[in-house]
Amino acid sequence: MKKVMMGNHAVSWGVKLARTEVIAAYPITPQTQVVEALSEMCSSGELAARFIKVESEHSAMAACIGASATGARAFTATSSQGLALMHEVLHWAGGGRLPIVMANVNRALAPAWNVWTDQNDSLSQRDTGWIQLYCESNQEVLDTTIQAFKLAEAVDLPVMVVLDAFYLSHTSEPVDIPDQEAVDAFLPRRVARVKMDVNDPRSFGALATPAVYMEMRLRQQEAMELARVTYDEIVEEWGGMFGRRNGAIESYHAEGAEILLVTSGTITSTSRHVVNELRARGEKVGLVKVKMFRPFPTEALRVALAGVPHVAVLDRNISPGHGGIFAEEIRSALYDLAPERRPRVHGYIVGLGGRDVTPAVIEDCLARTRAAAGAGNTPEREDLWVGVKS
Amino acid sequence: MRELRIHGRGGQGAVVASKILAAALFRESRSVQSFPAFGVERRGAPVAAFLRVSDTPILLRCEVTAPDDLIVLDPTLIVAVDVTQGLKPGGMILINSERAPETYPKLTDRFHVITVDAGGIAMRHGLGSRTQPIVNTAILGAFARCSGLVSLDSICAAIQEEVPGRAAQNVAAAREAAEAVAASEVAQPAGLASRYSRVEVKHA
Numbered sequence: 001m002k003k004v005m006m007g008n009h010a011v012s013w014g015v016k017l018a019r020t021e022v023i024a025a026y027p028i029t030p031q032t033q034v035v036e037a038l039s040e041m042c043s044s045g046e047l048a049a050r051f052i053k054v055e056s057e058h059s060a061m062a063a064c065i066g067a068s069a070t071g072a073r074a075f076t077a078t079s080s081q082g083l084a085l086m087h088e089v090l091h092w093a094g095g096g097r098l099p100i101v102m103a104n105v106n107r108a109l110a111p112a113w114n115v116w117t118d119q120n121d122s123l124s125q126r127d128t129g130w131i132q133l134y135c136e137s138n139q140e141v142l143d144t145t146i147q148a149f150k151l152a153e154a155v156d157l158p159v160m161v162v163l164d165a166f167y168l169s170h171t172s173e174p175v176d177i178p179d180q181e182a183v184d185a186f187l188p189r190r191v192a193r194v195k196m197d198v199n200d201p202r203s204f205g206a207l208a209t210p211a212v213y214m215e216m217r218l219r220q221q222e223a224m225e226l227a228r229v230t231y232d233e234i235v236e237e238w239g240g241m242f243g244r245r246n247g248a249i250e251s252y253h254a255e256g257a258e259i260l261l262v263t264s265g266t267i268t269s270t271s272r273h274v275v276n277e278l279r280a281r282g283e284k285v286g287l288v289k290v291k292m293f294r295p296f297p298t299e300a301l302r303v304a305l306a307g308v309p310h311v312a313v314l315d316r317n318i319s320p321g322h323g324g325i326f327a328e329e330i331r332s333a334l335y336d337l338a339p340e341r342r343p344r345v346h347g348y349i350v351g352l353g354g355r356d357v358t359p360a361v362i363e364d365c366l367a368r369t370r371a372a373a374g375a376g377n378t379p380e381r382e383d384l385w386v387g388v389k390s
Numbered sequence: 391m392r393e394l395r396i397h398g399r400g401g402q403g404a405v406v407a408s409k410i411l412a413a414a415l416f417r418e419s420r421s422v423q424s425f426p427a428f429g430v431e432r433r434g435a436p437v438a439a440f441l442r443v444s445d446t447p448i449l450l451r452c453e454v455t456a457p458d459d460l461i462v463l464d465p466t467l468i469v470a471v472d473v474t475q476g477l478k479p480g481g482m483i484l485i486n487s488e489r490a491p492e493t494y495p496k497l498t499d500r501f502h503v504i505t506v507d508a509g510g511i512a513m514r515h516g517l518g519s520r521t522q523p524i525v526n527t528a529i530l531g532a533f534a535r536c537s538g539l540v541s542l543d544s545i546c547a548a549i550q551e552e553v554p555g556r557a558a559q560n561v562a563a564a565r566e567a568a569e570a571v572a573a574s575e576v577a578q579p580a581g582l583a584s585r586y587s588r589v590e591v592k593h594a
Contacts, residue, residue, distance in 0.1 A: 004413045004422065116428055167451045171425040172412050266451035273449035354428060358452045 001177045007168030010138040010175050011077060011103045011161065012037035014145025016047045017183040018101075021072040024052040024063035026082060029115045030165040031105040034077040057082035061089040061100075068098040069204060071192035073149060075100070079165065080107035080121045087125065090158075094129020095220065096205065099152030099159070099190070102130075103145065106265065106316075107165045108353040116354020117165035119265065119317035123293070123325045129220055131159040131227055132293040134264040138168060138175045140246050146178075147234050150187050154230045155223045165354065167266040178242055186241060224295040231292065248292035249300045253279055257286035259369050260305060260343075262313040262330060264290045267350070267357050271314070274362045285366060290326060298333045305334060311343040312369040314362070315383065316351040323383040324349050346372060347383030361387045391444040392539065393454045397473050398463035401433040403526030406552070407461070408439035410530055414540050414548035415443050423448045436471045443539065461533060462486065463508075463525050468494065477501065484533055486525050504571060506532040511566050515559040527553065531564030532571040542568050 005013070011034045015023070023042070025035040041047035050067075054060045057078050064074040078086065083104055093100050104122050108114040122132060131151065135141045141163050148159040163169060196204060208216060231248055239245035253275050254260055263271045268289040278285045288304050290297070305311055311334075315324025322328060327347030334342055348365045351357040364386050372379060394411075398404030405426045412424035420443050427438040440454040456476045465487040467473055474483070474497065482502045485494070488510065491503040508528035518524035527549050534542040546561045553560050 002416070004409070004416045004424075164451075166425065166428040170428070171423060171451070172409050173423045173448070174416050174421075269449050269451045276449070356452050358455075359450070 001179075002174050003177060004172050005138060005175050006033065006170055006172050007135075007138045007141050007163050008033035008105070008170070009037050010142040011145050011163070012041065013175075013177055014142045014161075015075050015101075016041050017178065017180060018073065018075075018146050018149045018187055019184070019189070020047070020049050020075045020101075020149075022050050022052065022064065022067035022074040023076065024054050024060045024067070024074070025076045026054050026057050026060050026078070028057070028079050028082040030107060030169045031077045031079040031082070031103070033169070034103055034105070038075075057085045058089055061086045061093060061102075064100045064102075065089060065093055065096065065098055068093070068100045069096070069196045071190065071195035071197075073153075073190045074098075075102065077103040077105070079105040080109055080115075083121045083125060084109065087128070090125055090128035090130060092205070093158045095216070097156040097220065097223065099149070099156055101145065101148045101152055101159050101161065103141075103161045103163065105163055105165050105169045114353045115165065117167060117265075117316070118352045118354065119162075119315075119325070120352075122160060122162050123317050123319075125160070126294060126325075129157065129224075130294065131155075131157055131224070131231075132162055133159065134162045134291055134293060135168065136246075136266060136268045136289065136291075138171070138173050139244065141168060142175055142177070143238060143242070143244055143246065146183055146187060147231075147238055149190075150234050151227060151231055153190050154234075155227045156193065157220075157223050157227060162265070164266045176242075182241060186238065228292075228295050228297060228300075246291060248290075248297040249304060250289040250291070251304050252287045252289065254286035254288060254304065254308075256284055257308055258284040259286075259310045259312055259366060259373070260308050261285070261287040261362070261366070262290060262305075262311055262326065263287060264293070264326060265316060267314050267316060267362070270357060270359060271362050274359045274366070277359075278363075278366070293326075293329075296329055296333065301330060301333050302337060305330070305343050306337050306341045308343045310346060310369050310373050312346045312348060312365050314348050314350050314357070314365060316357070318349055318352065323347055327383055344373070344379050346379040349383050349385045350387055355387060357387070391442060391446075391448065391450075392459070393457045394441040394443075394459045394461065395454060395457040395477075396439045396441070396461040396463065397467050397471070398437055398439075398526070399433075399467070400431045400435045400437050401522065402437075402463045403524055404437050404439045404463055407463070407526035407530055408441050410527070410545070410548045410552045411441055411533070411540065413552050414530075414534075414544040415441075417544045417547055418540060420444065421446060421448045428453075436467055457481065459537060460484070461529055463529060465489070468497070474501065482537060484529065484536060486529050504532070504536050506567050506571050508532065508563075508567055511563050511570065514566070515563040517556065517559055517563055527560035528563040528567040531567040534564075535568040536571050 313327035408424040486508040512523035
């Protein structure tokens with residue numbers, strides 16, 4: 001069944017179809033509609049989940065941790081300051097290997113107060129041990145929310161489904177809602193490998209001395225590495241059932257490209273429009289979309305980008321004192337390529353705090369890349385800020 | 391692709407209007423995208439909503455800055471904000487107003503102005519209060535008739551799907567507003583052909 005819906009409600013539908021058992025949440029713009037719709041589904045009985053109202057985002061994640069530890073399928077949603085407040089317990093979910101799913105609507109961090117989109121909120125949680133998946137359309141949001149539970153439970157790691165504030169969260173567009181029976185076949189009830197059970201007592205969150213701590217971290221890292229392979233399998237299975245495949249990365253008109261854009265989130269969609277227009281004029285431009293940020297799809301990106309002369313990375317985020325976060329990760333991933341196969345990586349900072357990233361902004365990034373390439377210049381050491389007022 | 395901007399005041403239903411229109415166009419198998427102006431809305435303050443419609447998948451995910459058409463839910467907005475900002479020359483402006491299009495000479499110069507008393511129609515169908523009639527469904531009926539973009543039947547079906555209460559009254563208001571604009575003389579700007587061919591749509 002197809003229905004016109006907002007990105008926020010695409011999350012709610014995904015959570016409903018996944019037969020989530022516990023939802024704990026605290027409202028924050030621009031996420032609130034996600035849990036608002038879920039609370040209505042719980043009160044009407046459409047969704048047989050326990051909805052726990054809490055006093056903060058820190059408590060929301062703590063409640064999800066408790067629920068997940070007992071073997072329940074648990075979900076929360078947040079944005080920006082709310083995610084920042086969760087920081088400590090995000091590590092508990094990641095290190096505790098709890099397959100919680102969270103939707104984060106990308107919103108810029110204060111100060112100054114801003115409710116509009118950028119990726120600094122989720123990217124500043126990079127090292128908490130959460131898988132991160134960035135979405136491009138409301139359809140991808142719904143599909144990814146369901147897939148996220150399957151991935152989380154397969155590798156015992158929490159998954160963050162990330163969507164742009166307003167450009168997805170509040171934008172209405174047609175979304176194909178899968179049948180419940182098909183989703184049930186794809187995502188059976190959770191069977192926890194380890195859980196809190198009064199009949200099988202275990203210790204959770206105990207002290208780990210230097211004699212064992214490091215091995216726990218290694219297991220976590222191995223689970224992240226496994227998640228790359230597992231996600232590819234999940235995408236393939238989903239594609240076979242529903243005909244839609246949105247993998248960890250996607251190449252678009254990359255064949256013979258002299259410049260490849262690298263994008264994430266909704267900038268990808270607008271960039272497809274730009275690439276279509278430029279290709280129609282005979283320009284050798286394409287794009288690579290990065291959906292999975294953790295685990296980083298290092299090998300897949302090496303394959304997709306090797307041999308391309310120039311790569312232009314569009315970052316809707318900034319690591320102050322360094323640069324665009326995707327650009328830095330991509331430079332690092334490509335460093336070991338043979339010099340003649342290694343692309344020049346041009347980094348651009350765009351769209352912070354919800355500033356509009358229009359086709360003109362994307363074309364500006366491409367023009368700068370083309371000019372640097374034409375002059376034989378190495379890319380700027382500092383990422384360039386595009387679309388800022390002089 | 392055709393792009394539309396809807397101006398209203400917080401509480402008048404501009405955002406809901408954009409969603410109903412999106413649902414109506416979706417019923418006609420068009421690609422569609424609608425969204426509110428990304429801001430911090432308050433009741434009574436000027437708000438805007440946007441819609442894109444196309445026969446091919448819509449890839450743009452940025453704001454609408456040069457709309458083809460406007461819908462204005464509150465005529466006082468014409469002096470309060472620059473409603474025509476970015477509007478393409480010859481674009482259509484559909485205004486909820488008791489006045490004739492000619493009484494907006496600054497707009498009829500450059501644009502194709504159509505008025506409909508959606509407030510009065512809403513009141514007759516018991517939608518909202520005298521000080522704050524709910525005009526969004528009525529004006530969509532008028533839009534269906536004068537834009538040729540979508541059928542009145544699709545608008546009415548979308549209203550039934552999207553509006554939580556008083557669906558019958560909202561549908562009746564949409565139909566009455568469609569009749570009202572069909573009956574009125576449509577003012578064309580002198581020497582300026584409309585950007586759009588007016589598609590004749592058969593209404594049940």
